[in-house]
Amino acid sequence: MTERTETAVRLVILLAIGTMAGAAAFTHVHDLSVAHGQPDWIGWANAVAVELMAIYLGLELRARRRVCRPVGLVASLLVGFALLSLAAQVAEAEPSVWGWTVAAVPSLAFLALVKVVLSNAPALPPAPEPDQPPVDWDETPEQTTTDPEPEHPADPVPPAVPAPAAVSAPAVILPPRGVVQSNRPHVVGIIR
Template identity: 35%
Template structure:
């Protein structure tokens, strides 16, 4: 089955652009003193370096080496196109441009050699390190050993027993005075004096009044 040939607009545009760039590089090299076959070799060298750098970028991924030589070849191609657009007198090429054109073969050879023989970066180096998996927690037994309970009981200090509070000491003079108050209270009311009344009459704490009432009973 015969396939129909259809012109590709992108391919046609690429051929036209390549031919124009090729011609501009040839004209600039010839104006810089490179005549004959040497003038035709310059555009081939620039385009090959450009293609080699682009291929390195496509196959091995972005790298400083590939981008560096790709930009150098692109600047050389664009510079030739701009220089031959009437901005530069091709009949009187400046000395610095002659030096650049004469040094281009060595520069292109070094770039092509580095692109062809430099090792590609290992994709494994760009991967982030995988953190180690956390260790599984240890399973606790359903019932702890009896020895642990005994150890815990021994290590825990027992609370100190509370010391009994000492009873306040009642001076004998205060007891005699309280007895007089109690006798007077019994004579007036006919009942024994209680601790609240005695505390109010003497102005002493409740505990001391209770003890005095106990001694008067």
Template identity: 35%
Template sequence: MRAQLSRVDAVIVQAVIAGALSFSHLHDLADAAGQGGWKAWAYPVSVDLLLVAAWRRMREQQRAGHPAGGPRLWFLVALAASLGANVATAGLLDLDHVPASLRVVVAGWPAVAFFGGTLLAHTPRTPVAPTETETPPPPTAAEEPHRDALPAPSNEPEPTPEPAAEPITAAPAPAPTPSPPAVSLPPALVDRVRVLAEEHHATTGRPADPDALRARLGLPPSMTQSVAAHL
């Protein structure tokens, strides 16, 4: 907070010093151009007021998103008058012998300043569009209804609840299809199956696989169960 105050104070002091110097230069130039007395003091006031008014109106137009060509023109005119007086009184101009052209400019300045100030004052002001950061006003609390305004309880009987629907049970899974019964083998083929099974067990030490025996005998796959039944 203290740093902000010191920064603002420095800006104000700088603006006061610059304004006083510019004010003095305009007074000296007007006095040298033949505008003595109170008129010499009125010239710097007129230039500075036109400068400030044009600047403020230009900023308002820019914030509203509208063209600011007119205020910018009068701002440049007032700035040229102030800057010209500062340069003219810096020793480049003999104030005891002011040119006639400068006397004409100084004498015609009141009409120019009055015209510019009138245009700035009568320019319609444009409302500044609200920014998106503005927070909406807080909602007002809804008024509670009065007790007398509440609806009276009805004497109608309450509807009886409908019976709940019976849960839908899932359909039972289909029973597995029984496998086809084993086909009986001829006695000779049964003996051959047993002989091959004994040879396999004697050779490997493990029981024979029915599917392998069926393939070895050249029987179809449907005969595997029949072969296994005689092992």
């Protein structure tokens, strides 16, 4: 089986499980809301809010981890919405161990699917190591001369050759002092 075929099969399975588990979870939350006195449209609004918040919070958790931001509140909310969804599934079930287990399957499958998809981070190549140490932009570089010493001081001085026209380099925009973006290496440029 080629990698492309395997990816296509995985996508079909993902969509099938996600659609069926999501539909069951949405329906249980809707039915529970309606059974407890909410109008039909509010039942659907509750289902959308509970189920999609779990997906959104999973995405937010992944984004925060990527940029090393705190995840405590988001993780707590994710657990809370997952438990709320699971409670809605179990509340609609026959009051037995098997009834609760079977009713919990759509919610658990949906949440497991979200977890697997969101934890499948793309592999990023490691940042290349700089060849030279970082440059301190606050220091002024020492002026050095590049004129070679004449080998024979008695030799006549060659006629002056006009210098080539100066080529202007593009302007470099640096971030404000003290600000380093997390996705950029600490070396902004290398002066040669």
